[in-house]
Amino acid sequence: xxxxxxxxxxxxxxxxxxxxxxxxxxxxxxxxxxxxxxxxxxxxxxxxxxxxxxxxxxxxxxxxxxxxxxxxxxxxxxxxxxxxxxxxxxxxxxxxxxxxxxxxxxxxxxxxxxxxxxxxxxxxxxxxxxxxxxxxxxxxxxxxxxxxxxxxxxxxxxxxxxxxxxxxxxxxxxxxxxxxxxxxxxxxxxxxxxxxxxxxxxxxxxxxxxxxxxxxxxxxxxxxxxxxxxxxxxxxxxxxxxxxxxxxxxxxxxxxxxxxxxxxxxxxxxxxxxxxxxxxxxxxxxxxxxxxxxxxxxxxxxxxxxxxxxxxxxxxxxxxxxxxxxxxxxxxxxxxxxxxxxxxxxxxxxxxxxxxxxxxxxxxxxxxxxxxxxxxxxxxxxxxxxxxxxxxxxxxxxxxxxxxxxxxxxxxxxxxxxxxxxxxxxxxxxxxxxxxxxxxxxxxxxxxxxxxxxxxxxxxxxxxxxxxxxxxxxxxxxxxxxxxxxxxxxxxxxxxxxx
Amino acid sequence: xxxxxxxxxxxxxxxxxxxxxxxxxxxxxxxxxxxxxxxxxxxxxxxxxxxxxxxxxxxxxxxxxxxxxxxxxxxxxxxxxxxxxxxxxxxxxxxxxxxxxxxxxxxxxxxxxxxxxxxxxxxxxxxxxxxxxxxxxxxxxxxxxxxxxxxxxxxxxxxxxxxxxxxxxxxxxxxxxxxxxxxxxxxxxxxxxxxxxxxxxxxxxxxxxxxxxxxxxxxxxxxxxxxxxxxxxx
Numbered sequence: 241x242x243x244x245x246x247x248x249x250x251x252x253x254x255x256x257x258x259x260x261x262x263x264x265x266x267x268x269x270x271x272x273x274x275x276x277x278x279x280x281x282x283x284x285x286x287x288x289x290x291x292x293x294x295x296x297x298x299x300x301x302x303x304x305x306x307x308x309x310x311x312x313x314x315x316x317x318x319x320x321x322x323x324x325x326x327x328x329x330x331x332x333x334x335x336x337x338x339x340x341x342x343x344x345x346x347x348x349x350x351x352x353x354x355x356x357x358x359x360x361x362x363x364x365x366x367x368x369x370x371x372x373x374x375x376x377x378x379x380x381x382x383x384x385x386x387x388x389x390x391x392x393x394x395x396x397x398x399x400x401x402x403x404x405x406x407x408x409x410x411x412x413x414x415x416x417x418x419x420x421x422x423x424x425x426x427x428x429x430x431x432x433x434x435x436x437x438x439x440x441x442x443x444x445x446x447x448x449x450x451x452x453x454x455x456x457x458x459x460x461x462x463x464x465x466x467x468x469x470x471x472x473x474x475x476x477x478x479x480x481x482x483x484x485x486x487x488x489x490x491x492x493x494x495x496x497x498x499x500x501x502x503x504x505x506x507x508x509x510x511x512x513x514x515x516x517x518x519x520x521x522x523x524x525x526x527x528x529x530x531x532x533x534x535x536x537x538x539x540x541x542x543x544x545x546x547x548x549x550x551x552x553x554x555x556x557x558x559x560x561x562x563x564x565x566x567x568x569x570x571x572x573x574x575x576x577x578x579x580x581x582x583x584x585x586x587x588x589x590x591x592x593x594x595x596x597x598x599x600x601x602x603x604x605x606x607x608x609x610x611x612x613x614x615x616x617x618x619x620x621x622x623x624x625x626x627x628x629x630x631x632x633x634x635x636x637x638x639x640x641x642x643x644x645x646x647x648x649x650x651x652x653x654x655x656x657x658x659x660x661x662x663x664x665x666x667x668x669x670x671x672x673x674x675x676x677x678x679x680x681x682x683x684x685x686x687x688x689x690x691x692x693x694x695x696x697x698x699x700x701x702x703x704x705x706x707x708x709x710x711x712x713x714x715x716x717x718x719x720x721x722x723x724x725x726x727x728x729x730x731x732x733x734x735x736x737x738x739x
Numbered sequence: 740x741x742x743x744x745x746x747x748x749x750x751x752x753x754x755x756x757x758x759x760x761x762x763x764x765x766x767x768x769x770x771x772x773x774x775x776x777x778x779x780x781x782x783x784x785x786x787x788x789x790x791x792x793x794x795x796x797x798x799x800x801x802x803x804x805x806x807x808x809x810x811x812x813x814x815x816x817x818x819x820x821x822x823x824x825x826x827x828x829x830x831x832x833x834x835x836x837x838x839x840x841x842x843x844x845x846x847x848x849x850x851x852x853x854x855x856x857x858x859x860x861x862x863x864x865x866x867x868x869x870x871x872x873x874x875x876x877x878x879x880x881x882x883x884x885x886x887x888x889x890x891x892x893x894x895x896x897x898x899x900x901x902x903x904x905x906x907x908x909x910x911x912x913x914x915x916x917x918x919x920x921x922x923x924x925x926x927x928x929x930x931x932x933x934x935x936x937x938x939x940x941x942x943x944x945x946x947x948x949x950x951x952x953x954x955x956x957x958x959x960x961x962x963x964x965x966x967x968x969x970x971x972x973x
Contacts, residue, residue, distance in 0.1 A: 311845025393847065397873035397928070398889070404930030411932035412806035419805050421813035421927040422837050424844040426805070525846035527834045529867060529875040532888040546872060547890040551906045612891045616877060647882040651891075661891050689893045689901030694883040 268455055269494075272486030274478075276462030278493035281355070283500035284348035285454070289447060290501040291341040294508065295379075296440065298334040306386070308432035310425040310524070313388035317520045332512030335387075338380055340508050342538045345376050350593050356581025357460035359469045363573035365453040368446050370569045375443045377538065382435035384536045388428055389520035394533030396423045396431075405555045423526075458482065459489075463581035470578055532613065540607025541600050547612040611660035614650040618658045625655035632709060639706025642699055646691065654710075662688055669711035673718045677704050813839050813926035819864070821919050825856040830878050830896065833864075838926045852912060853878055853885070854921065855896065862921060865898050866910035866929040873930065876909065885909060907931075 256262045305324055307316040320327035349369065352358060358366035381399075385392045400423070403413040419426030461481055487493060518536070522528060535543050549557055583590050615622075624640055632640070643649065643665075651661040658664075668677065681704060684690035695703065711717055819833040833854045840848035853865040853876070865885070867875045874889035884901060885894040892903035899908045912923035927933045 309843040309845070310841075310847045311843050394874050394889075397868060400928060401868070401871070401873035401930050404932035406932075410930075414928070414930055414932055415808060416803065416806040418928065420841075421808075421839050422847070422850065423928060424837070424847040425841040427847075523846060525849065526867070526875070527832075527846070527849050527851045529832070529851060529877055531875065533874055543889075547904065549904070551904050554904065554906075613888055614886045614891055614893075616886065616888060619879075619881075645881050647879045647884070647886075650879070650886065684902065687902045689882075689884055689895065691882065693895070694881070 269490040270488045271455065272482050273459050273489045273493050274461045274481050275485040275487045275492075277459045278487060278496065279462065280496055280500070281351055282459065282493075283497050284344055284351055286494075286497040287501050287504045288341060288344045288348055289451070291337055291344060291504065291508070292443065292447060294337045294505065295334065295341060296444075298330050298337060299436070299440075301330050302334055303436065308386070308429055310388065310428045313386070313428060314520055314523045317387060317389075321517060321520075328517050329512055331517035332515070333508055334383075335518040336508050336511040336515070338383055339537055340504060340511075342376060342380055344504065345373055349373060350597070352460070354583045354586075354589060354593060355460055356463050356469070356583075356586070358573040359579070359581060360471050360474055360577040361457050362453070362460060363577055365450060365457065366573045367570055368450045368453070370566065372443065372446050372450060374566070375439050375446065378439050379435065379443065380536060380538045382431045382439060384539075385428070385431040386435055387518065387520050388524050390522040390524060390528070390531045391519070391533050391535070393423060393524040393526060394531065395535055396427060398533070398535075402558055405558065460581075463583070465580070465582040465584050467581065468579060469581055530616070532610075532616070534607075534610070537604070541603035543610075544603040544607045544612075547606075547610070609660075613659070614661055615659040616650060618649040619644050619647040622649050622654070622657040628654065628710065632706070635702050636706045636709055639702040639704070642695075642703045643706060646694060646699075646703070648703075651688075665707065665710055667711050667715070669708045669717050670715050671718055673720050674704060674708050675720065676718070677707050814924050815926055816915070816917075816922045817925050818917075819852070819854060819921045819923060822856075822860075822916060822921050823919070825854050825862070825921065827856050827858055830855040830880065832878070835923070835925065850925065851875070852923065852925075853909075855898075860916060862914055862916075863898060864912040864914045864921075864923045866912065868910065868929050869905060870900070870907050870909060870931070871903070871905040873928070 252262065302320065305316060305320050305327065307313055317331070320331055322328070352366065352369070381395075385396060396418070400414045400417055403417055404410045406413055415421070417427070417430075418424075419430045458478055461478060467477075522531060534540070545557075546554070580586055624644070629637060629640055643654070648665075649658040651659040653660060653664045654666060656664075672680065678700065680686075680688065681695065681700060682690060682692040691700075708717065815838045817835045817838055819835055825831055825833075831854050832851055834849050834851045837844075837848050837850050851867045853867065855863040855865065857863065865876075869876050869887040869889065869892045871887065871890055871892045874887050876885040876887045876892070876894065878885055883896040885896075885898070887893070887903070887905075890904050892905040893901040894905070894909050895901050897908075898911060900906070910929035912925055912929075914921060914923045916922070
């Protein structure tokens with residue numbers, strides 16, 4: 241065995257004499273870092289890098305089979321899923337790896353923000369990191385396009401529709417994005433080039449730069465309240481700290497990175513194994529319109545924002561907000577490059593992270609069940625609770641049929657089933673008088689279309705009569721107080737009220 | 740900004756590289772700014788800059804090619820089928836093969852649209868794409884509404900905006916009737932930047948669609964049909 245070792249060392253030395261890379265790499269790996277940074281809080285950057293490597297490896301492997309042609313991409317994914325041995329698993333790993341990568345990158349971002357790591361002298365490291373985040377999201381979007389299914393097709397339509405709103409050059413931008421007049425073959429190939437060549441190239445180059453700066457400037461020390469960053473003294477203080485408490489990055493600190501990276505890889509594999517690959521959903525045939533397109537998880541919050549913005553604000557917000565957000569992130573380290581690093585002395589920073597996280601979380605949650613969207617098959621699929629039909633007159637039951645037939649259920653739920661776009665109708669007679677219901681149905685308003693053209697008078701009567709029966713037991717029907725004053729009569733009991 | 744500020748002292752120790760002893764007198768002489776070699780190097784930079792600029796023309800020309808296309812060049816008349824295929828008073832889904840496609844477009848080259856036959860020769864042809872963000876709207880004949888699955892945009896039967904996030908009604912294709920066939924002027928994905936209907940279509944390719952039998956309609960004839968169509972669009 242000693243002979244083997246000797247031989248191995250000789251081979252290494254032969255290469256080292258010619259390459260000269262071994263020593264600088266070993267030196268870089270063994271460089272001293274402040275002992276406080278050997279923390280489980282410092283593992284996210286390396287985990288993101290490991291996930292990038294996983295994505296590159298799985299991506300290249302998928303590239304062996306994937307066909308970037310609009311006519312065949314979808315079938316090649318089906319082929320990967322069902323015919324190629326373990327193709328489904330590679331697709332699942334690539335998909336879950338992407339979700340994990342976005343999550344880890346966001347956690348890394350929040351961590352370095354809360355630890356003040358963007359302050360002097362690491363401003364540029366942060367700025368490069370912002371671009372890495374954007375590129376990661378770019379990979380997620382273009383990757384979703386390469387999964388050339390219905391969601392991808394209509395997602396491209398959403399992208400093109402957003403771009404078309406850019407003043408003056410919108411039309412040219414749409415053409416540039418689609419590569420032609422419609423979403424088709426040239427669209428997929430340019431997203432393929434983006435996803436496979438351009439963005440990964442930039443990503444790898446910028447990760448290299450990011451890492452180089454981490455090595456050159458040293459990892460951010462664990463912040464302490466009251467330890468103020470000042471450009472005049474920081475470098476000296478950091479060197480002193482490293483000298484006094486320094487430990488070798490490899491192996492003293494890096495073992496935590498390695499364990500975490502292994503855990504993340506295992507988690508990706510577990511998710512891939514249990515949940516399988518993402519889609520593809522239906523084939524990218526635009527003539528199949530029975531679809532409810534939805535973006536991937538990372539973009540659900542944008543989908544929700546687009547549903548809730550008032551129409552007049554939409555275009556300005558779409559183009560001004562991203563500029564402001566990215567601009568603020570890029571300027572942050574330049575504006576606040578000195579001062580306190582510790583989170584306990586930066587309440588605004590903590591509040592910002594909390595508010596942004598909660599906001600994104602809520603919007604994403606809303607995006608998972610899209611309460612703003614009509615449920616297209618609710619009118620044929622969802623039943624009316626039998627209790628709402630018991631002891632009802634034929635006219636009222638006719639109204640219940642009309643409620644179904646006129647697709648009211650697509651937007652209004654009854655008995656907990658149906659669309660969430662409009663208010664639930666279970667207690668409508670408790671909120672609105674018969675006259676108000678008639679007016680609302682015929683004229684619409686408040687985000688409801690007018691049904692005056694879709695209902696004839698007898699249908700309106702039946703529908704409204706049924707609606708006036710919908711109120712919780714022991715709760716009075718809504719009544720018009722002014723009418724009561726005029727007629728000085730009791731308000732009509734809801735189920736039997738005269739028209 | 741003070742240069743000392745922007746160039747922080749490197750923190751890693753081994754930054755003092757071994758280049759220091761190399762900077763001898765001789766090496767400094769090599770880098771004097773006015774030597775012939777320095778001039779030639781600058782000249783070579785200039786030459787490369789010029790070549791680079793020339794090279795940039797085809798590269799950017801290629802890249803921006805799709806953006807520089809003329810707006811009208813993608814539009815032409817496409818057949819949707821016989822008029823009799825669209826019963827009066829009904830709104831039906833029709834599909835057509837986009838006039839501009841590539842051989843590898845597959846199904847994506849097929850484009851759907853909604854055809855509303857109001858009465859007689861009066862038609863409306865709506866784009867499938869919601870005016871909000873381009874998702875496919877669905878027609879509900881009972882409530883006489885187009886509904887969008889993405890963000891809940893709703894339109895009345897005549898394409899006017901009913902509710903939801905869209906700021907305008909559905910996009911409408913310009914159409915005409917050639918003999919027995921309904922044709923629309925199509926070719927581009929309808930967006931806010933590229934309204935589907937163009938006032939005058941420049942390219943007249945009658946009988947493009949394989950589905951209609953009205954081949955060989957000459958240009959004057961097509962022009963004769965236009966006013967008829969224009970009046971029915973109202």
